[in-house]
Amino acid sequence: MIPLEVQEYRRYAFFLAFFALGLYVALVVASFGMLSLFLDIEVIAETDAGPLVGPVMVGAATIALLLVLWAGVGRAGAAMHTVPVSLVLLAAALCYLVYGFAGGLVYGLNSMNATTPDTPAAPGGAASEPVTGFVFLGEQLTSPFAAAVALWAGVVALLYFVLLIWRANGGQRPRWPWEKHPQ
Numbered sequence: 001m002i003p004l005e006v007q008e009y010r011r012y013a014f015f016l017a018f019f020a021l022g023l024y025v026a027l028v029v030a031s032f033g034m035l036s037l038f039l040d041i042e043v044i045a046e047t048d049a050g051p052l053v054g055p056v057m058v059g060a061a062t063i064a065l066l067l068v069l070w071a072g073v074g075r076a077g078a079a080m081h082t083v084p085v086s087l088v089l090l091a092a093a094l095c096y097l098v099y100g101f102a103g104g105l106v107y108g109l110n111s112m113n114a115t116t117p118d119t120p121a122a123p124g125g126a127a128s129e130p131v132t133g134f135v136f137l138g139e140q141l142t143s144p145f146a147a148a149v150a151l152w153a154g155v156v157a158l159l160y161f162v163l164l165i166w167r168a169n170g171g172q173r174p175r176w177p178w179e180k181h182p183q
Helices: 006-037 053-079 085-113 125-139 146-170
Strands: none
Touching: 006 053, 006 146, 053 085, 053 146, 085 125, 085 146, 125 146
């Protein structure tokens, strides 16, 4: 077993985290497409949500996953010998909640700014607009898409920590047959 230096380990963890995030976004987008196709439902059913609500929701969940991954590296570092199950569950739960709350916030702010000049303002209309954000939040957190966000966050976090432990315990990159035995 070749011990890793702290700098090398952190550099490996840093780059691995960004590859893990790329995998996470790809899995979330693919699962959204498959769920939408097979269940015949839209990811965001509200037509007035705008084009940026969905990407903001996925982006916020991705940032939440990044923070949990980095917290795991900072917590144990190269001394990590077992998968931190608590961090894997935290990643899934945090991504699930951040996904929903980011969508509710953006949708609620968008609905507050959306006014039509033809329609007169109803009494109490301005005060009831933030409620649409909470309704959107409830719809998103109970959708299968939010479950997919949580599932893939947990899977990616698990794989990330497994690879970190493997590397810290002497795991090397795969080598071609001609690299193994110098001539």
